[in-house]
Amino acid sequence: MSVIGKSIKLNNGTLIPFMGLGTWEVMNADEVVEEGLKVGYRLIDTAVLYDNEKLCGDGIINYLKKNTNSKREDIYYVTKLWNNQNGYENAKSAINECLKTVEGLGYIDLLLIHSPCEGKKMRLETWRAMQEAVEKGIVKSIGVSNYGINHLKELLSWDGLKIKPVVNEIEVSPWCMRDELCKFTKENDMQVIAYAPLSHAYRLQDEDAAKIAEKKNISVAQVLIRWSLQKGYIPIPKTKTLSRLPINLDVLSFQLSEDEMKQLDHPNVHDPSDWEVTTCP
Ligand SMILES: NC(=O)C1=CN([C@@H]2O[C@H](COP(=O)(O)OP(=O)(O)OC[C@H]3O[C@@H](n4cnc5c(N)ncnc54)[C@H](OP(=O)(O)O)[C@@H]3O)[C@@H](O)[C@H]2O)C=CC1
Ligand SMILES: O=C1Nc2ccccc2C1=O
Numbered sequence: 001m002s003v004i005g006k007s008i009k010l011n012n013g014t015l016i017p018f019m020g021l022g023t024w025e026v027m028n029a030d031e032v033v034e035e036g037l038k039v040g041y042r043l044i045d046t047a048v049l050y051d052n053e054k055l056c057g058d059g060i061i062n063y064l065k066k067n068t069n070s071k072r073e074d075i076y077y078v079t080k081l082w083n084n085q086n087g088y089e090n091a092k093s094a095i096n097e098c099l100k101t102v103e104g105l106g107y108i109d110l111l112l113i114h115s116p117c118e119g120k121k122m123r124l125e126t127w128r129a130m131q132e133a134v135e136k137g138i139v140k141s142i143g144v145s146n147y148g149i150n151h152l153k154e155l156l157s158w159d160g161l162k163i164k165p166v167v168n169e170i171e172v173s174p175w176c177m178r179d180e181l182c183k184f185t186k187e188n189d190m191q192v193i194a195y196a197p198l199s200h201a202y203r204l205q206d207e208d209a210a211k212i213a214e215k216k217n218i219s220v221a222q223v224l225i226r227w228s229l230q231k232g233y234i235p236i237p238k239t240k241t242l243s244r245l246p247i248n249l250d251v252l253s254f255q256l257s258e259d260e261m262k263q264l265d266h267p268n269v270h271d272p273s274d275w276e277v278t279t280c281p
Contacts, residue, residue, distance in 0.1 A: 004229045005252045010166040011189040014141055016110070017042040017076050019229065019249070022195065022238030024050055032240055033059025037067075037075065039246045045169075045193070045236045047080035047114055048098065057102030077105055078193075080114040080145055080169075081130075086122040091129035099138050111139045112169055115277050116151040123151065124158055131163045143167035143193075148278035149184045156188060169193035170278065172233055173224060174264045175203055175271045181278065186232065197228045197235035200273035208263045216254055219247060226251045227264050 007015035020043025021036045023029050029052040033044055037060065046056045060075055079102075085094035099108060111133065113126050133139040143165040144155070152168065155161060168185045172178055172194035182192050198204065204220045213220045221237065225248055228235035237248045256264070 008191060008234065010141060010191060011164055012141055012166055014109075014166075016141075016167070016191065016234065019043065019225065019234055019251070020045050020076070020078070020193075020236040021245075022236040023052055023056055024238055026050075026052060026238065026240045027055075028240065029055035030058040030062065032242065032245070034063045035242050036245050037063040037070075040249050041245070042074065043076040043078065043234075043236070045078045045195075047112075048082040048085065048094070049080070049114060053079055053098065053101045057105055060102075061104045072106060076109045077102065078110040078112065079108055080112040081126065082114050083117050086113070086118040086126045088125040088129050091126040092132070095129060095133045095139065107137065108133075108139045110141045110143055110167070112143045112145045112167070115146040115275075115280075116144070116148070117146075117277050117280050119281065120154060123155070124160060127155060127158075128160055134163055141166045143169065143190070145169035145193075145195075146275070146277045148280075149181055151278075152184065152188065152190075165190055167191045167193050167234075169195055169236075171196045171272050171274055171276075172228065172231070173197055173199045173203070173273070174206075174209070174227060174266050175199055175269045176273070177265065177267055177269075178278075179267060182231070182233070192233045194228045194231075194233040194235045196273045197233075197237050198224050199271075202273050212256070212260050212263065218250075218254060221248055222251055222254075223256070223264070226254065226256055227261065230256055230261060 021041040023046045033056050046053050130142040209220045213223045225235050
């Protein structure tokens with residue numbers, strides 16, 4: 001059964017929205033997040049690195065104040081510990097800082113380790129602190145980002161593992177498909193959050209995607225977001241342009257055929273729009 005349009009159940013029994021809103025380089029995040037929630041987004045993706053966690057939190061709180069039918073539990077707030085916050089003590093205080101920054105939210109829905117870059121010892125020590133944050137109730141779920149198969153295997157076989165990651169947030173688009181990593185992630189009962197689903201806008205002029213968009217009278221951005229959903233991922237497109245927010249969310253009223261999906265696929269291209277750290281030691 002297709003879960004497109006519905007919340008998805010994670011391996012700890014909690015629900016995550018089927019897609020979300022990215023906020024990298026969004027400096028007016030309070031305005032964008034509030035408007036995003038108004039038009040129907042329910043997942044907000046930020047990070048310590050983005051320097052806009054407080055603005056994202058403000059956007060959520062302002063929305064909830066004005067829309068008393070919506071509750072805190074209806075919104076899903078994701079943030080990430082940056083590389084220099086790895087290590088047990090470091091991560092513990094960073095997590096408290098993350099929560100203090102968005103005090104009004106009361107808890108963090110999903111906390112990610114932003115990358116595996118800091119090496120095995122730091123990765124596992126960070127995970128220990130993240131597990132404790134779940135046990136304390138300040139974080140509901142924990143996950144990883146930019147983890148390759150070896151990093152996932154390392155964590156899943158660690159004798160200190162008490163809480164499995166619920167997601168791996170990785171770059172996935174038709175030009176960065178990562179079939180093997182996505183398959184491994186899903187087979188091990190973790191969801192794939194697909195970042196840069198619009199290829200950071202670098203491929204929005206792609207001819208095949210443009211043809212499909214034209215035929216369906218939609219935008220290339222909608223085609224790419226739908227591609228991600230039909231692959232079974234949770235895309236988090238970003239826009240700081242308020243008028244694009246509802247367009248990017250309007251991806252449930254059309255489908256891509258098997259042929260159209262194939263036309264978009266580029267299994268032999270590996271062109272990440274951002275950093276590539278899934279193979280780091
Ligand atoms: N965990 C990680 O390491 C990473 C996580 N991320 C997360 O994923 C999110 C998405 O990735 P990101 O790199 O931002 O790239 P995206 O693939 O989401 O592309 C964003 C770009 O597309 C443009 N755009 C958005 N919608 C449209 C539209 N309808 N028509 C035309 N152009 C459009 C935006 O322009 P404009 O804003 O001007 O409208 C922006 O230039 C990030 O914001 C972040 O939250 C991203 C990278 C790494
Ligand atoms: O959204 C992001 N853009 C980035 C660029 C470099 C490193 C991390 C990130 C993000 O998380």
